[in-house]
Amino acid sequence: MDIRIGIVGAGNRGCHSFGRIISEREDTCVVAFADPNAKRAQGAAELLGIEANIYTDTESMLAVETLDGVVIASPDHTHEACALAAIASGLHILIDKPLASTTSGCLNIIRAARERGVELFVGFNMRHAPLLRRIKEVIEAGDIGNLMLIETREFYDGGRSYMCRWNRRYEWSGGLWVHKGSHDFDLLNWFNAGGEPVRVSAFAGVNALRPDAVPFDLEPGKPLGPNCTVCAYREKCPDMYEVEPRLFSEETAAADGYYKDLCMYTSDKDTHDNGIAIVEYDNNVRASLLQCFVANFSDRLYTITGDRGTIMAALKTPTQIEVRPRWGEENRIIKVPPAGGGGHGGADPRLVDCFVDSIRSGASYGSNLADGIRAVAIGEAAERSWREHRMVEISELVDLRDAGSV
Ligand SMILES: NC(=O)c1ccc[n+]([C@@H]2O[C@H](COP(=O)([O-])OP(=O)(O)OC[C@H]3O[C@@H](n4cnc5c(N)ncnc54)[C@H](O)[C@@H]3O)[C@@H](O)[C@H]2O)c1
Structure with a gap:
């Protein structure tokens, strides 16, 4: 029998990513969209070539439809309210990253999910990218020894999708260290398993998109x-x-009034077009994330150093990992086969696989709520840091040992 999914937010992710993947699978279907803009939701159903019931809010959809799961793909600042409504319905929930646009919003979601006992997981699709999974294996195999430094650099072509819509505003996205950075901070946390982020320093500004x-x-x-x-x-x-x-x-x-193509030069933005954030962990590991939304290419570059060697890789070009042992052995190239179809290098369909498996089996999913709040807490600390010109302790925002027990 088809698994019946309701999607909250019928925009890019709700339609082109989750909507398409779920409606093209043989065992799942999109039965409803909840989006305040009914015209857009209807357009999404037409684009996907499906019959879906349209609601203008999450609560109405949940009150009427019989669903097996809910996917939340609405703007970041709405995640908390949409998630709380879905949690109350007791359904399985996949919420696109970030868990919420603030650490306190994440805590509210976590507490409600814990009380209701629902399976809710964050769509950290990058954890499913083959190249990043392979890097994780190399780290876990001990090939570079004990981790010391993790450096990630993200370059994004032209900044167009950042300064022309809601994520350009701090109040709607939590800022780009939360909205975009939660992907990368989650990966830093994942690579540095067992370490807890303690403090963050960040610098950011708008140089080119003005x-x-x-x-x-x-x-x-x-x-x-x-x-x-x-x-x-x-x-x-x-x-x-x-x-x-x-x-x-x-x-x-x-x-x-939602335009997705505001002029990226003149739009009223209060987020950054470039910046650097540094995170210190409690296990003597330091990590940095560079974000640059002004470039002629889109890619993520990694340099990860342990006391026995270094890993160097790019997410897209070429899809390979170079392992450079500190002593003795030759440098080694690990070719990672192309990921196949689907968004984000084949990661999005794998994320949906996990969601569907979890609905079928009731099994928990690996990317849990503690990961969700950990990534947002680093992002929020980075936002405070560059805006207030100071280093920010994660403990100002949340006690992650509490979140870790979720
Ligand atoms: N995992 C990833 O790789 C990835 C990539 C891009 C975006 N995202 C995340 O996906 C989510 C959606 O982003 P997008 O790019 O699809 O945005 P979008 O702007 O394309 O679409 C958002 C949709 O949500 C609707 N909406 C607004 N308020 C709502 C509410 N209260 N309830 C229901 N729907 C509402 C809007 O009308 C719009 O149709 C965001 O949380 C974003 O951070 C994740």
Whole structure:
């Protein structure tokens, strides 16, 4: 029998990632969307070629539908309320990262899930990427000895999807150290298994995605934007962003004012376009994350050093890991086969596999709630650090030993 899933949020992840994967599997189906913008939700159902019931909030969907599981793919600041509603229904829940946009929101979700005894897990899809799984195996095999330093650098092509919609604002995303960084901080925590993050320092700012850095001359009386679809410089701008018209047209935006293609130079942003965060762990390991949303490529680069060697890798190009022993042996290249189809290097379908297995068997999932709050706590500490120009102790936000017992 088909497993019946309701999806909260019918945007990019709700439609193109989870909606597509779930509706294309033989054993699962999307029976409903909950999204305040019914027009967008209807567009998502049409794009997927499915019949789905449409609701404008999570509670109404849960009150009417008989579901086996809920996927939450709404903006980060809505995760807490949507998750609390879904937890009350007792269903299995897959919530896309971050668990919530604040550490306190994560704690509220964790407490409610614990009380209700529901299986809720965070969509840390990067843990399913073959290259990153292989790095984890090399670390666990002891090939580089005891971990000392983990360095991650993320470069993201053009910043378009960051400064042109809700995640450009701290109040809606928790800032990009939470919204985007929760992926990478989770990986740092995963690689450094057994270590707890203790303190964070971060520096960040906006250098390139600002009104005075537009890469062409403006004509008198012809302002930019406000969004790419109607911008007078649409043909000329090298950063023009094409939206999916069924989900994000002027017509769907008329219903809720949500434009996904605001000008990335002039939009009212209070997040950063580049920065560096440093995390110190309680097991004598230090880690850093560099975020740069201004580049002509998108990739993540890793340099991981232990007392016996170093691992160097890039997530995308080439998909291989270089292990450099400190003494004796030659450097070794581990080729990682291409991941196959599906979003995020084949990681998204594997995440859904785990969700479906967990619904079928009732078994717990490996990426648990403690991982969810740990990643958000580092992100929130990084946000406080760069905004307040100080080093931030994780204990200001949460006692992770409590979260670890969840
Ligand atoms: N795991 C990943 O690799 C990954 C990648 C991108 C985004 N994400 C996460 O996925 C989530 C969705 O991001 P997206 O890029 O699909 O966003 P999006 O802007 O494309 O879509 C969000 C949708 O949620 C709807 N929405 C707004 N408020 C809502 C509410 N209260 N209840 C239900 N729906 C609501 C919007 O109308 C919109 O249709 C975010 O939490 C984001 O951080 C994860």
